[in-house]
Amino acid sequence: MNQNETVVQLKGITKRFPGLVANDSIDFELKKGQIHALLGENGAGKSTLMNILFGLYQPDEGEIWINGKQTVISGASKAIELGIGMVHQHFKLVQPFTVAENIVLGEEPQKGLTIDYKLANRKVKEISEQYGLKVDPQVRIQDITVGMQQRVEILKTLYRGADIVIFDEPTAVLTVQEIEELLEIIRGLAAEGKSIIIITHKLKEVMALADAVTVIRRGKVVATVDDMADATEEKLAGLMVGRDVSFKVEKQQSNPGDVVLDVRDLTMNGDQGKKVLNGMTFQIRAGEILGIAGVDGNGQSELIYGITGMRKTHGGTVTLNGNDITHLTPREISKSGVGHIPEDRHKHGLVLDFSLSENMILGTYFDERYGRHGFLDFKMMDKTAQELVTEFDVRSSGISTHARALSGGNQQKAIIARELHKNPDLLIAVQPTRGLDIGAIEFVHKRLVEARNQGKAILLISFELDELYALSDRIAVMFEGRLTGEVDAHERDDAKLGLLMTGSGKREG
Amino acid sequence: MEMIKKIFNKSSLLVPLVSILLGLLVGALAMLAGGYDPLLAYGSLFKRVFGSSYHMGETIRAITPLIFTGLAVAFAFRTGLFNIGVEGQFIMGMTGATLIGVLLDLPWYLHGPLAILTGALFGGLWAGLVGYLKAKRGVNEVISSIMLNWTALYLANYIVTKFLLEPGQQKSRNVHESALMSIDWLVQLMDKARMHWGTFVALACVLVFYILLWRTKQGYELRAVGHNPDAALYAGMNVNRTIVKSMFISGVFAGLGGVFEILGVFGNQTVLAASVGYGFDGIAVALLGGNTPIGVLLGAVLFGGLSYGSNGMSFGAGVPSEIVRIVIGSVIFFVAAHGIVKFILKPLKLKRSDKSKEAA
Ligand SMILES: Nc1ncnc2c1ncn2[C@@H]1O[C@H](COP(=O)(O)OP(=O)(O)OP(=O)(O)O)[C@@H](O)[C@H]1O
Ligand SMILES: [Mg+2]
Numbered sequence: 001m002n003q004n005e006t007v008v009q010l011k012g013i014t015k016r017f018p019g020l021v022a023n024d025s026i027d028f029e030l031k032k033g034q035i036h037a038l039l040g041e042n043g044a045g046k047s048t049l050m051n052i053l054f055g056l057y058q059p060d061e062g063e064i065w066i067n068g069k070q071t072v073i074s075g076a077s078k079a080i081e082l083g084i085g086m087v088h089q090h091f092k093l094v095q096p097f098t099v100a101e102n103i104v105l106g107e108e109p110q111k112g113l114t115i116d117y118k119l120a121n122r123k124v125k126e127i128s129e130q131y132g133l134k135v136d137p138q139v140r141i142q143d144i145t146v147g148m149q150q151r152v153e154i155l156k157t158l159y160r161g162a163d164i165v166i167f168d169e170p171t172a173v174l175t176v177q178e179i180e181e182l183l184e185i186i187r188g189l190a191a192e193g194k195s196i197i198i199i200t201h202k203l204k205e206v207m208a209l210a211d212a213v214t215v216i217r218r219g220k221v222v223a224t225v226d227d228m229a230d231a232t233e234e235k236l237a238g239l240m241v242g243r244d245v246s247f248k249v250e251k252q253q254s255n256p257g258d259v260v261l262d263v264r265d266l267t268m269n270g271d272q273g274k275k276v277l278n279g280m281t282f283q284i285r286a287g288e289i290l291g292i293a294g295v296d297g298n299g300q301s302e303l304i305y306g307i308t309g310m311r312k313t314h315g316g317t318v319t320l321n322g323n324d325i326t327h328l329t330p331r332e333i334s335k336s337g338v339g340h341i342p343e344d345r346h347k348h349g350l351v352l353d354f355s356l357s358e359n360m361i362l363g364t365y366f367d368e369r370y371g372r373h374g375f376l377d378f379k380m381m382d383k384t385a386q387e388l389v390t391e392f393d394v395r396s397s398g399i400s401t402h403a404r405a406l407s408g409g410n411q412q413k414a415i416i417a418r419e420l421h422k423n424p425d426l427l428i429a430v431q432p433t434r435g436l437d438i439g440a441i442e443f444v445h446k447r448l449v450e451a452r453n454q455g456k457a458i459l460l461i462s463f464e465l466d467e468l469y470a471l472s473d474r475i476a477v478m479f480e481g482r483l484t485g486e487v488d489a490h491e492r493d494d495a496k497l498g499l500l501m502t503g504s505g506k507r508e509g
Numbered sequence: 510m511e512m513i514k515k516i517f518n519k520s521s522l523l524v525p526l527v528s529i530l531l532g533l534l535v536g537a538l539a540m541l542a543g544g545y546d547p548l549l550a551y552g553s554l555f556k557r558v559f560g561s562s563y564h565m566g567e568t569i570r571a572i573t574p575l576i577f578t579g580l581a582v583a584f585a586f587r588t589g590l591f592n593i594g595v596e597g598q599f600i601m602g603m604t605g606a607t608l609i610g611v612l613l614d615l616p617w618y619l620h621g622p623l624a625i626l627t628g629a630l631f632g633g634l635w636a637g638l639v640g641y642l643k644a645k646r647g648v649n650e651v652i653s654s655i656m657l658n659w660t661a662l663y664l665a666n667y668i669v670t671k672f673l674l675e676p677g678q679q680k681s682r683n684v685h686e687s688a689l690m691s692i693d694w695l696v697q698l699m700d701k702a703r704m705h706w707g708t709f710v711a712l713a714c715v716l717v718f719y720i721l722l723w724r725t726k727q728g729y730e731l732r733a734v735g736h737n738p739d740a741a742l743y744a745g746m747n748v749n750r751t752i753v754k755s756m757f758i759s760g761v762f763a764g765l766g767g768v769f770e771i772l773g774v775f776g777n778q779t780v781l782a783a784s785v786g787y788g789f790d791g792i793a794v795a796l797l798g799g800n801t802p803i804g805v806l807l808g809a810v811l812f813g814g815l816s817y818g819s820n821g822m823s824f825g826a827g828v829p830s831e832i833v834r835i836v837i838g839s840v841i842f843f844v845a846a847h848g849i850v851k852f853i854l855k856p857l858k859l860k861r862s863d864k865s866k867e868a869a
Contacts, residue, residue, distance in 0.1 A: 310742055331745030340743070348743040353736045358729070362744040365729055374725050 005032040006068070007164055007195045008053065013062035015048055017405065019397030022048040024219035025062070030164065035186060035196040037206045039240050040216035041437040042409025043395040046199045049216070050166050053197075054086040055079040066164075085157025086166040089173070089408065089435075090346065091149050093141045100124045100137035103156050127158050132188050145297075147178035154185065165189060167198040169408065171205060172435050175296050175463055183209055201409075201437050203233040215239045241439040249445045252453075254473040257286035258321075260457035261307075261426050265316035267481075268299075268306050276302045277313070278481035284426070284457040289448070291460045291472030291489065295501050299481035300461050301343055304428055307459075308340050309333045321425060334363050339424030341416055341432045343461075345408075349415040352404040356396060357385035359403050360418050384421070392417035393443070408435045416444055420451065427451060430461045445471060465494065479503040525797065525804075525844055529811065532840030539835050540828055550826040554833075557821020558814050564821075566695075566702020570774060572813030574599070576711040577766030578791025579798060579805035580718050581759045585636075586800050587722055588755035589735035594639055594654025596788025597661030598632040598760040600781070602767025604665040605631030607778040610684030610771065611673050620687040625768050632764015633757040635661060640756030644749035650756070658784065666780045673778070680779040690772040705773025707765070714762060718802040721758070731755050763788065793841050812837060 008030035015023040022045040030036050038046045051057045053064065055073035063070055066082050073079050079086075093102050100120045108115040109123070124137040133151045141149060150170060157165055167186070171179045186209060190196055200206060206213060213225040213236065223239045225231050237245040261284040268277040276299050284290045294300060305311035307318055309330040318326045325333050334340070340363075342348040350359050361370050361381055370384075371377035385399040394413045396406050403411060412435055419427065429448065433441045448471060452458050462468050468475055472489045477500035485500045487493060537547035558568050578595045585592035592598075606628035613620065639657060642648040673681035695704040722728035733741040734751045741748050766787060771778055794812050798804025819833030 308743075329745065329747070330742060334745050342743060347737075347739045349740065351733050351737045351740050354733070362733075362740065365726055365744070371726065374727060376724060376726055376729060 006030070007032050007066065008197075009065040010049070010053070011063040011065065013049065013052060013059045013064070015045070015052060015057060015059050017397060019401075021219050023052070023059070026216070026219070026221055028214055028221070029224075030195050030197060031212075032195050033190055033193050034211045035190050035198065035209055037210035037213045038197060038199045038216065039201075039203075039206065039213055039236060041218075041240055042413065042435075042440055043407040044216040044240075044437075045219045046216055047168055047407060050086065050168055050197065050199065053079070054084060054166060080160050080162070083161055083163040084166070085160060085162030085164070087150065087153045087157065087168065087170055089169045091153055093149055093152060095142040096140060098138055098140050099135055099144070099152050099155075102141060102152055103137070103159050107160065124155060124159065127155060131158065131185065131192065133185060145178075146173050147175065147181070150174070150178075150182070151185070162194070164195045164197070167196070167200075169199050169201070169435060171200060171202060176465070179205070201435065201441075203236050203438065206236065207231065207233060217242060237438050240437065243439075245438050245442055247438075247442075249449060249470045251449050251471075254288050254452070256288045256473075257455060259283050260286050260321055261459065262319040263307065263316070264319075266303070266306055266313055266318065267315035268302050268311065268313045270302075276481050277306060279316070280482060281316075282476060282483060284459055286425070286455045286457055287452055288473050289452050289458040289460055289471050291462065291468040291475040292478050292483075293462075293465070293468055293475055293487075293497060293501060294478035296463055298478050300430070300478060302481070303478070304340070304343070304430060304461070307333075307428065308338060331366070334422075337425035339419040339422045339427045341419050341427070341429045343430040345411050345415055345434075350403045350411060353402055355400045355402055356389065356394070356406070356414060357381050357399040359414060360385040360388055360399075360421075362418065364422060388417040388421055389414070393440075409437055409440060412436055413440060413444075416447070420447060424456065426457045426459065428459045428461075431463065432460070433462075433464075433467060465492075465497070477501055525799070525807075528840050528843035531843045532836050532838075535839040536832055536836035539832055543828075543832075545826060545828045545832075550822045550828045550832070553825025554815070554818035554822045556825065558818040560821075561700065562698070563700035563702045564817075566699030566704050568814055568817045569708055570703050570705070571817040572809050573705075573708045573711050573773075574766040574770055574787045575790055575794050575809035575813045576806060577707075577714065577762050577769075578787045579794030579809050580711075580714055580791075580802065581636075581762035581766070581788075582791045582795035583798065583800040583802070583805050584718060584722070584762060585755055585759040586795065587735050588731045588752065589738070590640070590643070590650050590752065590755060590759075592636065592639070592654060592756065592759050592763075593651050593792065594636060594657050594788070595759070595763040595791045596784050596786070597654065597658035598635045598763035599767040599770075599785060599788050600658075600661045600665045601635040601760075602628040602632040602764030603771050603778055604661075604668055604767075605629075605764065606688075606768040606771045607673060607681050607684065608668065610688040611682050611777075613688075614685055615687060617687040620685065621690060621772065624684070624688045624772055625690075625765070628768030628771075629761045629764045632767065633761040636760025636763065637753055637757040640753035643756075644752045658788070662781055662784055665778070669778050669780055675777070681777045683777050684772060688772055689776060690769060691774075703774050705769055707769025707773045710765060710769065712806075714765065715802045715806050718762075718805075727754075763791070766791075793837065796841055797844055799844075811840070 006029055010026060010028040013023050013026045014021065026049060040046050048057065052059050055075045055078050064073055071082065100117065103124050104120045109119045110116060121137045128135045133155060135148060135151050135155060170182060174182060183205065186196055210228060213231065214221060215223045217240065264281050266277050266280040267275055270276040280303060292300065302311065306313040309328055313326065317324060320336055320338065323336065325336055346352065364370065370380055382399060389399055392413050394410050394417060396410060406414065416432060433444050436444060448458060460471055469489065469492050474486060475489045476483045476486045477497065479501060480503060484503060487497055540547040540550055557564055559565060578599060581595045582592055606624045609624040609627045615623065635657060639650050639654045642653045643650045669681045675682045690706045692704050692706060696702065722732060730746050730751050733744065733746060734748050738748050790812060794805055794808040797808030797811060815833050815837055819830035822828045822833065823830045
C-alpha cells in the first residue's frame with residue numbers, strides 16, 4: 001500500500017441542487033491500493049460526490065482527474081470504461097435471474113448469436129474465487145441473502161474490470177457476521193491493487209479498515225486524515241459533527257407500569273406453509289423498552305406485520321391496553337395508539353415521490369386536523385411538517401422537496417419524527433438508526449429513552465448489539481418464529497446471546 | 510410496465526413543444542417523399558381548422574371526447590393503473606345514455622341528467638370491474654380491460670339491435686328531444702356546427718381531476734397507492750378498495766365521453782362494426798399531456814385539431830389524411846423518447862449558458 005500513484009483526484013467539485021449546495025468546492029484524492037473512508041453527517045454530500053464520480057450527476061464546477069488525466073464522466077458507462085465501479089446501497093439486481101446472468105447482464109459473452117452461459121458461469125466463478133467471494137454463479141438472486149446479493153454487486157463491478165470500487169454504506173444492511181466478512185473482502189480487494197472508497201457511519205469500521213479518511217460537513221471538506229495512527233473514534237466523531245459526541249446513552253433504571261402490549265401465542269403461516277411465527281408470547285409494560293435480538297430472517301419482520309395488521313395472523317392474540325386488536329385493520333391499530341418506524345424506509349416508510357410535508361402525515365392524513373370534509377388542509381400540513389423538520393433537524397432544501405431528494409439519513413429522521421409525533425402508547429422501532437450518522441443516532445436514542453420515560457412502551461428490533469444493550473430494559477432472543485429466551489440487559493454476554501440466536505441455547509425463565 | 514410508467518411521467522413544457530415541431534417536420538418529410546407540398550398541406554390544415562366558424566365548432570366537437578378519454582387514461586395512471594379499456598367504457602357510456610334517451614320519456618330537467626348519470630355509471634362500473642378483478646383476483650388490468658373492450662362492443666351492438674333498433678336501419682331510434690344536450694343558440698352561432706354541453710362538462714372534468722387528486726384526502730390516497738402500494742398499506746389505506754375506486758372514476762370520465770357523443774352529437778347509436786377509437790386516442794392524449802389535467806386538455810386540442818384538420822389537407826393539397834397520423838405518431842414518439850429531444854436541445858442549452866457566463 002505504499003504506492004503513491006494517485007488514481008482519482010477531484011479538484012474543487014461543486015454541485016448545487018435547488019436551494020442548497022450539496023458539494024462545495026471539494027478536493028479529494030485516492031491513491032492506488034488505498035482504502036479511503038468518506039465520513040460525514042447525514043446530508044453532508046457524500047453520496048452526491050460519489051454519484052458525480054460514477055457519472056450519475058454532472059458537477060457544476062470542478063475537475064475530475066482519473067489516473068492522471070482530466071476527464072468528463074458523462075455517465076455510468078463512461079465511469080465503467082474508466083474502471084470505476086459502484087456498489088449502491090440499494091441493489092440493482094434482477095430477482096428471477098441467476099447470479100451469473102445478473103453479473104454478465106449487458107456484457108454477455110457471445111457464442112454465435114446466443115449467450116455463452118457456460119463461459120459466463122466459469123468466468124464468474126474465477127473472479128469469485130480470486131477475491132474470496134464464495135458466490136455460487138448458478139443460484140437465483142431471489143434465493144440468496146442480502147449479504148450474498150451484495151457480493152454479487154461487487155462481482156459485477158469486478159467483472160466489468162473495475163479498479164476503483166465505491167461502496168455507499170455497504171454495511172447498513174448487513175448482519176454482524178456478514179459485516180466481518182465484507183471487511184475481509186474489501187481488504188482482499190485492496191491487497192490485489194484495487195483502490196476503494198467507502199462511505200460509512202460506523203467509526204469502528206473506519207478504524208478497522210481505512211488507510212485514509214476524508215470528513216465532509218455541510219458540503220465542505222473539513223479534514224483529511226492520511227495517517228490513521230493519529231485518528232481515534234472520538235476525534236473522527238468530533239470532526240464529523242463539529243462537537244463532542246457521547247457514545248453512551250444516559251438512562252435511569254426503568255419504572256415499568258401497566259402492561260401495554262400483550263402478545264400471546266401469535267402464529268403466522270408463511271408462503272410455503274411453514275410457520276413464520278410460531279407461538280410468540282411476550283409483554284411490554286408502559287415505560288419499558290423491550291429489545292429483540294436475533295439473526296435477520298427469523299420472523300422479526302413478520303412479527304411486526306402481524307402486530308400492526310399489515311399481514312394476517314393465523315392464531316393467538318394481540319392486546320393493546322387491554323383491548324383485543326388482533327384482527328383490526330392497520331388504520332384501526334394505528335389509531336388505537338401504535339407508532340411504527342418500519343424496517344425498510346423506501347418500501348414502507350415513505351412515498352418517495354411525495355413531498356416531505358405530504359410524507360409527514362402518511363399515517364394521520366385522515367385526521368380532522370389535516371382538513372375537514374375530505375379536503376386537505378395544506379397550511380396545517382406544512383405547519384406540522386415545518387415543526388417536525390426543525391425539531392428533528394431533517395436537512396433538505398425545504399418541506400416541499402420530494403422525499404426522494406433527501407439523503408438516506410434524513411429520510412430516516414423524517415420517519416422517526418413522524419412516528420414520535422403521533423405520540424403512540426406503543427412505539428415499534430425496527431432498526432431505527434440504520435443509516436444515521438453518530439450525531440443523529442445519539443439524538444434518536446435520546447428521544448427513544450425520553451419516550452420510554454414518559455411511559456411509552458417500546459418494542460425495539462435491532463441487529464446491532466451495541467444499540468440493543470444501550471437502549472433495552474429487557475432483551476429477548478428470537479429464533480425461527482419464537483422467543484428462545486431472555487438475557488440480562490445490564491450485563492452483556494455476547495457468547496450466551498450468540499447461542500440463543502442460533503437456537504442452540506436452552507429455553508429458560 | 511416500468512418503461513411505460515417512466516414514459517408517462519415526464520412532463521415539462523419545452524419537450525412537448527419541440528416534439529410538436531419535430532413531429533410536423535417528420536410529417537413534412539413524409540409528404541416530400543410522397544411528392545406533396547408540405548407547406549400547402551399544412552396551410553390547408555390550418556385553414557380547415559380556423560377557416561370558418563363551422564369548422565372551428567366542429568374542431569371543438571372533435572376535441573371534446575378526447576378530453577374525456579385522455580382524462581380517463583391519465584387518472585388511472587396516477588394510481589399506477591394502465592387503463593387500456595377506456596374504449597370499452599366509452600362504448601358503455603354511449604349505450605347507457607342511448608338506453609335512457611330512447612326508452613324513457615321524461616321532462617327535460619330529469620331526462621338529460623338521468624341519461625348522463627346512467628352513461629357515466631355504465632362506464633364507471635365497466636372499469637370498476639377491471640379494478641375489482643385486479644384487486645381481488647390479481648388479474649392484470651391490461652388483459653382484462655382489453656377483453657372487456659370487445660365485450661363492450663358486442664354487448665352494445667346486441668342491446669341496440671335487440672331493444673332500440675330503428676326498423677330497417679343499422680342504428681338505434683333517435684334519443685328523445687328532452688334528453689339531447691346540444692346548445693341550440695351556439696349551434697346557430699357556429700353555423701350549424703354540432704356544439705353541445707359536453708364540452709363544458711369536459712372542461713369541468715379537467716378541474717375535477719385536479720381538485721380530486723391534489724386537494725382531497727381521497728386523491729392523497731389514490732396517489733399514494735399509485736406511487737407506493739406498500740407504503741399505502743403501512744399508512745392504513747385500503748389498497749384494494751382504492752384501486753377499484755380509481756378505476757371507477759376513470760371509467761366515469763370515459764363514460765361521459767361516450768354519453769355526449771350520443772346526446773350532444775349524433776342523437777342515436779349506430780351498430781358498430783369496429784371500436785370507435787376514442788379510447789385508444791385517449792392513451793395518446795394522456796401521453797402527450799404528461800398525465801396532468803392541463804396537459805391532457807392541451808394534448809386533446811392538438812390531437813383533435815390535427816385529426817380534424819387532416820381532412821382539409823386531403824381536400825386542399827391532395828395529401829392523404831393518414832399523413833396526419835404520421836405527424837401525431839411522431840409527436841408522441843418524441844414526447845415519449847424525451848431523451849432524444851433533450852439530446853437535440855443540449856447543444857442549444859450549452860451555448861446559451863456559455864453566453865451567460867461570458868456576459869457575467
Ligand atoms: N436529486 C436531488 N435534488 C435535490 N436535492 C438533493 C438531491 N440529491 C441530494 N440532495 C440533497 O443534497 C444533500 C446531500 O445529499 P447526499 O445524499 O449526498 O447526502 P449524504 O452525505 O449521502 O447523506 P446520508 O449519510 O444521509 O446518506 C442533501 O441535503 C440532499 O437533500
Ligand atoms: Mg448517502
